[in-house]
Amino acid sequence: xxxxxxVLKRIGLMIMTFAIIMVMCFVLIKxxxxxxxxxxxxDARIQYMQLEARGYICNLVMDExxxxxxxxxxxxxxxxxxxxxxxxxxxxxxxxxxTLAQYRNQPVWDIFLEKLPPTILINVYSTIIGxxxxxxxxxxxxxxxxxWQDQIINVVVILLISLxxxxxxxxxxxVFCFQLKWFPLTMQSGxxxxxxxxxxxMLPAVFSLCLGSIAGYxxxxxxxxxxxxxxxxxxxxxxxxxxxxxxxxxxxxxxxxVPIFPSILSEFIAVLSGSLIIEAMFxxxxxxxxxxxxxxxxxxxxxxxxxxxxxxxxxxxxIVVDISYGxxxxxxxxxxx
Amino acid sequence: MEQIYPEISKDKLEFxxxxxxxxxxxxxxxxxxxxxxxxxxxxxNKGSIAGAIIIIILVLFAIIAPFCTQxxxxxxxxxxxxxxPKSHLFENTSFWxxxxxxxxxxxxxLYYYAMGQETGHNAxxxxxxxxxxxxxxxSYRLDSYQKNGMIYKNFSxxxxxxxxxYQTESGKQVxxxxxxxxxxxxxxxxxxxxxxxxxxxxxxxxxxxxxxDGNVIPVYASSTTKGELDNGYxxxxxxxxxxxxxEDGERVWYAYARRTSSGVECRxxxxxxxxxxxxxxxQDGITEPYFPFGTTGSGQDILTCLASGARFSFIFAIAVAVxxxxxxxxxxxxxxxxxxxxxxxxxxxxxxxxxxxxxxxITLLKLHMGGSSQILVxxxxxxxxxxxxxxxxxxxxxxxxxxQEYVLxxxxxxxxxxxVIWKHIFPNAIGTLITGCALIIPSMIYSETSLSYLGIINxxxxxxxxxxxxxxxxxxxxxxxxxxxxxxxxxxxxxxxSFNLFGNGxxxxxxxxxxxxxx
Numbered sequence: 001x002x003x004x005x006x007v008l009k010r011i012g013l014m015i016m017t018f019a020i021i022m023v024m025c026f027v028l029i030k031x032x033x034x035x036x037x038x039x040x041x042x043d044a045r046i047q048y049m050q051l052e053a054r055g056y057i058c059n060l061v062m063d064e065x066x067x068x069x070x071x072x073x074x075x076x077x078x079x080x081x082x083x084x085x086x087x088x089x090x091x092x093x094x095x096x097x098x099t100l101a102q103y104r105n106q107p108v109w110d111i112f113l114e115k116l117p118p119t120i121l122i123n124v125y126s127t128i129i130g131x132x133x134x135x136x137x138x139x140x141x142x143x144x145x146x147x148w149q150d151q152i153i154n155v156v157v158i159l160l161i162s163l164x165x166x167x168x169x170x171x172x173x174x175v176f177c178f179q180l181k182w183f184p185l186t187m188q189s190g191x192x193x194x195x196x197x198x199x200x201x202m203l204p205a206v207f208s209l210c211l212g213s214i215a216g217y218x219x220x221x222x223x224x225x226x227x228x229x230x231x232x233x234x235x236x237x238x239x240x241x242x243x244x245x246x247x248x249x250x251x252x253x254x255x256x257x258v259p260i261f262p263s264i265l266s267e268f269i270a271v272l273s274g275s276l277i278i279e280a281m282f283x284x285x286x287x288x289x290x291x292x293x294x295x296x297x298x299x300x301x302x303x304x305x306x307x308x309x310x311x312x313x314x315x316x317x318x319i320v321v322d323i324s325y326g327x328x329x330x331x332x333x334x335x336x337x
Numbered sequence: 338m339e340q341i342y343p344e345i346s347k348d349k350l351e352f353x354x355x356x357x358x359x360x361x362x363x364x365x366x367x368x369x370x371x372x373x374x375x376x377x378x379x380x381x382n383k384g385s386i387a388g389a390i391i392i393i394i395l396v397l398f399a400i401i402a403p404f405c406t407q408x409x410x411x412x413x414x415x416x417x418x419x420x421x422p423k424s425h426l427f428e429n430t431s432f433w434x435x436x437x438x439x440x441x442x443x444x445x446x447l448y449y450y451a452m453g454q455e456t457g458h459n460a461x462x463x464x465x466x467x468x469x470x471x472x473x474x475x476s477y478r479l480d481s482y483q484k485n486g487m488i489y490k491n492f493s494x495x496x497x498x499x500x501x502x503y504q505t506e507s508g509k510q511v512x513x514x515x516x517x518x519x520x521x522x523x524x525x526x527x528x529x530x531x532x533x534x535x536x537x538x539x540x541x542x543x544x545x546x547x548x549x550d551g552n553v554i555p556v557y558a559s560s561t562t563k564g565e566l567d568n569g570y571x572x573x574x575x576x577x578x579x580x581x582x583x584e585d586g587e588r589v590w591y592a593y594a595r596r597t598s599s600g601v602e603c604r605x606x607x608x609x610x611x612x613x614x615x616x617x618x619x620q621d622g623i624t625e626p627y628f629p630f631g632t633t634g635s636g637q638d639i640l641t642c643l644a645s646g647a648r649f650s651f652i653f654a655i656a657v658a659v660x661x662x663x664x665x666x667x668x669x670x671x672x673x674x675x676x677x678x679x680x681x682x683x684x685x686x687x688x689x690x691x692x693x694x695x696x697x698x699i700t701l702l703k704l705h706m707g708g709s710s711q712i713l714v715x716x717x718x719x720x721x722x723x724x725x726x727x728x729x730x731x732x733x734x735x736x737x738x739x740x741q742e743y744v745l746x747x748x749x750x751x752x753x754x755x756x757v758i759w760k761h762i763f764p765n766a767i768g769t770l771i772t773g774c775a776l777i778i779p780s781m782i783y784s785e786t787s788l789s790y791l792g793i794i795n796x797x798x799x800x801x802x803x804x805x806x807x808x809x810x811x812x813x814x815x816x817x818x819x820x821x822x823x824x825x826x827x828x829x830x831x832x833x834x835s836f837n838l839f840g841n842g843x844x845x846x847x848x849x850x851x852x853x854x855x856x
Contacts, residue, residue: 017689021697028701158384162834164783166790166808167826170815178816276696277787281812292791295700307697315692 007323014315021311022304023081029300030056030077035099044069047098054095055083095301100293108301111290112309117193119279119286122205123270130210131217131264138221142256143248145226153218160215169208169281176204186283205282209275213267220263224256231255262324266317375768378846385842391835395828399651402644407623410645410800414626414636416488416607419818421481422631422639435628436462436478446475447545451535451553452486456513456606460484482626485607487513487531493600500603503613511609514557514591515602531604558592630824634814639807639824646804647828649796653712654781657719658774664720665727666770670758672728673735680732691725695784698722699793711794712801719781730773734766768847775843779836786829804829 034056036047048069051057059073087093097103103111141153177185188201228234229252237247279288287306294302379385423435431438446466453459459480466477492500504511516534527533535553536546548554594601608626615623630639672683699718706714738744739762747761788794789805796803804825811821
């Protein structure tokens with residue numbers, strides 16, 4: 001029962017944190033001057049009237065003759081927030097693109113959904129490749145602890161962990177895309193995500209992402225498993241006649257998975273957020289690129305939605321780790337007094 | 338006392354029991370402080386020693402290198418762009434000599450080969466080449482410092498005179514005879530290319546005409562009366578200064594300049610002109626084009642940019658780390674020591690702050706502080722997110738130690754809260770905090786690099802640049818000039834690697850119980 005309570009409490013806290021961050025974000029954005037990108041051949045009036053219709057400004061005064069906007073007033077920020085919330089919950093309307101030219105007047109939410117698949121796919125591929133290899137190498141290194149195999153793996157892991165993803169991406173791009181020409185330079189455009197060509201064009205990005213996580217898993221698994229292997233129940237398992245392999249698989253591996261599994265789970269959630277750098281480097285048409293564009297062009301509706309998305313993903317990944325500990329390992333009783 | 342027994346004099350008094358002295362020997366060995374202990378443990382770890390040495394080298398590089406180069410970050414040159422790295426030590430080898438191995442057809446080979454023939458500034462290294470009969474390709478090493486060759490440049494009359502004087506004084510030739518407009522190639526991209534000083538044919542005059550010996554035939558502007566074509570401007574040309582005798586037995590002089598509306602147009606060797614321009618006109622300490630790490634696509638010296646970027650990164654990271662350390666330690670100490678409601682409220686605040694993605698903080702700060710410098714924006718953003726880690730590790734240490742007996746004893750003896758916090762508990766947290774600092778510096782440099790790589794923060798202004806900006810600038814030229822990204826990348830890798838090794842060593846040294854749990 002207390003487990004259930006604990007989960008509820010954590011989720012409640014998470015929602016509260018999320019709400020506070022979003023309110024702060026909204027208020028800070030709305031305190032900025034409104035950007036009205038009226039280019040040649042565009043009518044600034046329409047954009048102002050749109051802003052009025054969306055409840056951001058009021059008392060729009062226009063000069064009928066010259067079609068110029070003379071003055072307008074800002075609606076109080078909290079009132080704006082209310083209309084924003086009402087629109088989200090009633091119509092699922094997160095706003096429209098304003099300054100990002102290619103998405104102007106398109107619903108932000110639709111664009112977001114359109115951009116999500118590449119990001120998710122790349123990260124799912126990277127997790128699928130990274131987790132087994134990382135765990136395998138970690139187990140191997142722990143079993144061969146302090147032998148030459150372990151030393152080599154250790155050196156490689158330290159190298160990979162220290163290698164910034166930016167540099168790793170560049171090296172992969174240079175070696176595999178420029179020199180060996182195995183892969184195309186950037187990801188293919190189009191929406192046919194499951195064709196072979198598309199998969200091939202994603203691979204450089206996938207590799208750049210998964211090498212880092214392989215190193216992380218290897219280090220983590222090695223540390224956990226080698227600690228578990230020194231436990232006294234392992235000696236008992238060997239004494240009662242289990243072979244080394246049996247003892248390792250049945251006893252040590254299971255116990256070492258207690259801290260590893262939650263981190264894999266949280267990675268599965270964090271795959272949504274992806275890596276801004278890798279997406280920018282391999283020009284992947286994903287959420288990261290959209291986020292960067294919204295920052296550069298100051299498209300506030302996009303920025304609000306994506307900021308909320310990233311914050312939520314981060315919070316959820318954290319909470320999953322904490323909660324899954326309690327479910328996996330009966331020894332840990334979360335929130336018990 | 339003295340009044341009760343006044344009659345007993347002091348020398349009659351003696352200690353009650355002579356045997357009752359402490360038999361414990363005083364400590365003969367020197368006491369080892371915790372710091373010394375940690376240091377000796379640190380020294381046993383080979384990896385972290387290597388890390389520390391690399392860090393020292395990198396810091397020295399960042400401090401010393403900007404003083405050793407002749408360039409500044411603001412320096413740019415529109416001709417020496419993507420110039421290859423060159424070192425005087427390796428000049429005669431085919432490595433690090435500022436040349437690239439090239440294989441090309443006859444036309445472009447002769448184009449470069451003729452440069453060396455005219456001026457002695459060999460664009461083809463040592464004028465050495467091999468010709469492949471089968472593929473009809475020439476392979477040679479193209480000197481990226483010389484391949485610009487000649488350019489046409491406009492001067493005012495005074496500038497032209499000054500350049501003439503320089504030529505006469507130094508004995509170096511900068512100005513070369515003009516090529517008549519009608520003899521130049523016709524194609525749009527070639528008409529203003531001053532390297533076509535030889536006879537060309539074809540519809541757009543791009544194929545090169547050779548004489549019987551296989552040499553190009555120069556087509557210089559010349560005149561039979563000295564000073565007519567070049568309007569009295571004379572120049573030092575080592576050979577032919579006094580003109581030469583043509584087939585008809587007439588004395589002919591070269592024309593070194595062409596009158597334009599604002600002055601004269603000359604054909605100059607860019608390498609020599611660069612030396613003249615920097616030593617005589619700008620006098621900025623640049624003696625010759627020499628880029629040990631090459632130049633970027635916009636003509637900046639990579640060595641200078643990298644060193645100043647590194648210096649900026651180090652100073653910035655250390656400054657942020659110190660501020661984070663102070664704030665985090667105070668915050669964490671209060672949280673951990675008082676616990677209860679104070680802890681709950683403060684922990685919620687830092688929870689919320691830590692859940693905000695850095696990107697949001699930076700973007701909002703940047704939008705709100707549009708006018709102020711980006712360095713300040715970055716500083717505040719890193720401060721807002723950075724101190725939380727410090728605070729939570731301090732808090733953890735406080736929770737660990739605050740209920741121990743020695744703290745209780747101190748409090749029983751009447752120590753105030755402040756004394757207990759700073760004198761008794763805080764020293765126990767120092768090890769963790771120092772480790773935290775060592776690990777936070779590379780992560781800060783890394784985030785600063787990635788932010789400037791992504792173009793969210795632009796630190797390049799005036800004499801400041803960032804490693805990330807360098808990498809981003811080099812990525813577009815990755816196929817043709819990989820060295821632009823290579824040097825900053827190698828720097829970044831070494832930095833992260835050494836700090837990781839160093840930080841791990843520190844953690845093991847300060848906290849031997851943690852050894853092995855995190856790799």
